[in-house]
Amino acid sequence: xxxxxxxxxxxxxxxxxxxxxxxxxxxxxxxxxxxxxxxxxxxxxxxxxxxxxxxxxxxxxxxxxxxxxxxxxxxxxxxxxxxxxxxxxxxxxxxxxxxxxxxxxxxxxxxxxxxxxxxxxxxxxxxxxxxxxxxxxxxxxxxxxxxxxxxxxxxxxxxxxxxxxxxxxxxxxxxxxxxxxxxxxxxxxxxxxxxxxxxxxxxxxxxxxxxxxxxxxxxxxxxxxxxxxxxxxxxxxxxxxxxxxxxxxxxxxxxxxxxxxxxxxxxxxxxxxxxxxxxxxxxxxxxxxxxxxxxxxxxxxxxxxxxxxxxxxxxxxxxxxxxxxxxxxxxxxxxxxxxxxxxxxxxxxxxxxxxxxxxxxxxxxxxxxxxxxxxxxxxxxxxxxxxxxxxxxxxxxxxxxxxxxxxxxxxxxxxxxxxxxxxxxxxxxxxxxxxxxxxxxxxxxxxxxxxxxxxxxxxxxxxxxxxxxxxxxxxxxxxxxxxxxxxxxxxxxxxxxxxxxxxxxxxxxxxxxxxxxxxxxxxxxxxxxxxxxxxxxxxxxxxxxxxxxxxxxxxxxxxxxxxxxxxxxxxxxxxxxxxxxxxxxxxxxxxxxxxxxxxxxxxxxxxxxxxxxxxxxxxxxxxxxxxxxxxxxxxxxxxxxxxxxxxxxx
Numbered sequence: 001x002x003x004x005x006x007x008x009x010x011x012x013x014x015x016x017x018x019x020x021x022x023x024x025x026x027x028x029x030x031x032x033x034x035x036x037x038x039x040x041x042x043x044x045x046x047x048x049x050x051x052x053x054x055x056x057x058x059x060x061x062x063x064x065x066x067x068x069x070x071x072x073x074x075x076x077x078x079x080x081x082x083x084x085x086x087x088x089x090x091x092x093x094x095x096x097x098x099x100x101x102x103x104x105x106x107x108x109x110x111x112x113x114x115x116x117x118x119x120x121x122x123x124x125x126x127x128x129x130x131x132x133x134x135x136x137x138x139x140x141x142x143x144x145x146x147x148x149x150x151x152x153x154x155x156x157x158x159x160x161x162x163x164x165x166x167x168x169x170x171x172x173x174x175x176x177x178x179x180x181x182x183x184x185x186x187x188x189x190x191x192x193x194x195x196x197x198x199x200x201x202x203x204x205x206x207x208x209x210x211x212x213x214x215x216x217x218x219x220x221x222x223x224x225x226x227x228x229x230x231x232x233x234x235x236x237x238x239x240x241x242x243x244x245x246x247x248x249x250x251x252x253x254x255x256x257x258x259x260x261x262x263x264x265x266x267x268x269x270x271x272x273x274x275x276x277x278x279x280x281x282x283x284x285x286x287x288x289x290x291x292x293x294x295x296x297x298x299x300x301x302x303x304x305x306x307x308x309x310x311x312x313x314x315x316x317x318x319x320x321x322x323x324x325x326x327x328x329x330x331x332x333x334x335x336x337x338x339x340x341x342x343x344x345x346x347x348x349x350x351x352x353x354x355x356x357x358x359x360x361x362x363x364x365x366x367x368x369x370x371x372x373x374x375x376x377x378x379x380x381x382x383x384x385x386x387x388x389x390x391x392x393x394x395x396x397x398x399x400x401x402x403x404x405x406x407x408x409x410x411x412x413x414x415x416x417x418x419x420x421x422x423x424x425x426x427x428x429x430x431x432x433x434x435x436x437x438x439x440x441x442x443x444x445x446x447x448x449x450x451x452x453x454x455x456x457x458x459x460x461x462x463x464x465x466x467x468x469x470x471x472x473x474x475x476x477x478x479x480x481x482x483x484x485x486x487x488x489x490x491x492x493x494x495x496x497x498x499x500x501x502x503x504x505x506x507x508x509x510x511x512x513x514x515x516x517x518x519x520x521x522x523x524x525x526x527x528x529x530x531x532x533x534x535x536x537x538x539x540x541x542x543x544x545x546x547x548x549x550x551x552x553x554x555x556x557x558x559x560x561x562x563x564x565x566x567x568x569x570x571x572x573x574x575x576x577x578x579x580x581x582x583x584x585x586x587x588x589x590x591x592x593x594x595x596x597x598x599x600x601x602x603x604x605x606x607x608x609x610x611x612x613x614x615x616x617x618x619x620x621x622x623x624x625x626x627x628x629x630x631x632x633x634x635x636x637x638x639x640x641x642x643x644x645x646x647x648x649x650x
Contacts, residue, residue: 064146065146069142156410156446193207216232217636262288272635336369344359361385449467538563601627622638
């Protein structure tokens with residue numbers, strides 16, 4: 001239980017936020033006519049961002065931030081969010097034993113990273129992850145990745161950072177787009193979208209379908225116990241997605257958006273190619289339904305409010321088979337999970353140098369699961385609540401200071417118990433010269449145990465403590481100086497009470513708080529435009545990720561990683577994009593013995609050509625050198641892959 005004084009203060013904070021929201025409508029009515037008469041030009045905002053004005057965002061001021069635009073995505077051959085993120089500094093995209101693409105940020109895995117869609121969490125509640133390969137990129141306006149001092153306004157569980165995927169809105173000029181592509185393994189993709197805006201309303205409608213017989217392995221791949229080569233065993237899939245967004249803007253100071261979506265897929269899970277007892281698993285059915293509502297009201301020039309409400313439903317059926325013929329069923333597990341919540345956010349400008357923000361995040365997760373047909377259903381519930389306050393001050397001599405704190409709570413539902421954590425953060429930014437700034441920050445972050453770690457019938461442990469991390473960073477940037485942009489950062493992260501699956505002496509396994517980990521390193525990135533046709537970008541990451549208790553490297557985290565991108569636009573219309581990624585050796589352990597996964601170089605190239613009018617075609621080659629490599633032991637990546645496609649816009 002919380003001490004009485006803290007509980008009392010939490011109640012006061014909740015009452016204060018609720019009172020503000022209840023009065024918002026009347027305050028708005030009072031101010032509307034006065035403000036509309038002045039006809040002030042208000043800044044635009046991007047839906048989904050925590051800070052909604054065009055001024056410098058609190059979340060970006062003292063953090064390391066990368067943004068991937070729709071143009072960046074189109075220039076590469078990325079068809080999913082996972083592929084779009086692969087070239088960022090400090091970011092490594094991997095695929096594990098469930099064929100789920102996931103992201104490590106500075107050595108911290110995705111279960112400790114907050115993934116948002118338009119500012120709302122989209123990770124599945126039981127396992128705490130989202131397969132980034134399920135998210136098509138066609139409706140994305142930009143992807144924002146925040147590392148270092150992540151704002152307390154995002155709530156708990158952001159040890160590694162935040163990935164915010166921001167979708168497009170309907171434009172004033174109606175447009176329709178049709179995209180299709182074909183690749184090795186009879187891999188097909190089709191996408192149709194339409195958007196428009198009329199008066200106070202806007203809308204976007206989109207649907208996509210993809211299927212594949214599987215991805216090709218490198219010709220250098222040597223057959224293994226559970227993999228013969230050519231097309232990867234059990235890597236086929238079919239995916240269907242439909243999405244819609246309706247926007248309503250009654251005035252320049254109000255905006256509301258309603259989003260609805262449906263996703264369904266069936267796919268295989270490629271086995272560990274070396275395992276003596278491989279998992280012969282297939283998702284027979286994987287469905288998700290969701291509805292999101294967002295709104296923003298600018299009450300006065302100093303005061304604005306934003307709310308977000310969401311409900312996401314997951315229905316999944318996982319089949320396990322006796323052998324790799326996938327004919328005789330061993331067991332069939334089912335999940336029927338949902339997550340819902342509310343985000344309330346307000347900003348008040350105290351004066352021209354000081355802005356205060358307050359937030360309330362509430363997320364309720366409910367899981368219904370059974371291990372096999374005919375087994376009883378197990379039901380679990382939990383609620384996460386976060387109260388946050390953050391202040392940004394502009395000091396003398398072009399200094400800005402950001403300080404904040406949150407109180408994060410986890411209520412464990414029917415099993416009882418309340419976990420609480422106090423998480424402060426502080427950052428400073430100094431504009432040394434008009435094009436040169438430096439920044440430094442330190443923050444404490446909490447990651448509560450996942451429902452799977454707490455309640456799993458096989459491995460769960462209700463006694464788990466929350467993971468706690470100290471996140472430190474110092475960095476700087478040169479912006480738009482002689483067509484050059486440069487960013488660098490030194491980081492040091494320490495996480496205690498790290499949760500992992502432990503094998504006990506009797507052979508059983510259970511989740512336990514076992515160790516303390518340290519992730520430290522540096523990132524350097526630059527971009528330079530040379531003339532109107534050529535642009536160059538490169539980044540390098542050094543990472544040392546260690547289990548301090550065992551004095552071992554954390555598995556599958558390469559110490560060195562570098563990316564290079566070159567784009568060139570020819571006078572006759574062809575745009576050529578080259579992307580090269582280098583990953584150094586990474587390590588893993590079997591008992592006390594250390595093994596290494598070899599380094600790799602992956603070169604991909606794409607050419608886009610406007611064939612006629614609004615019709616364009618493209619050709620892409622991924623892994624041009626046909627490198628045979630693994631990022632996680634036993635799970636080889638795809639070899640050389642050719643893709644052709646076209647896009648029609650009218």
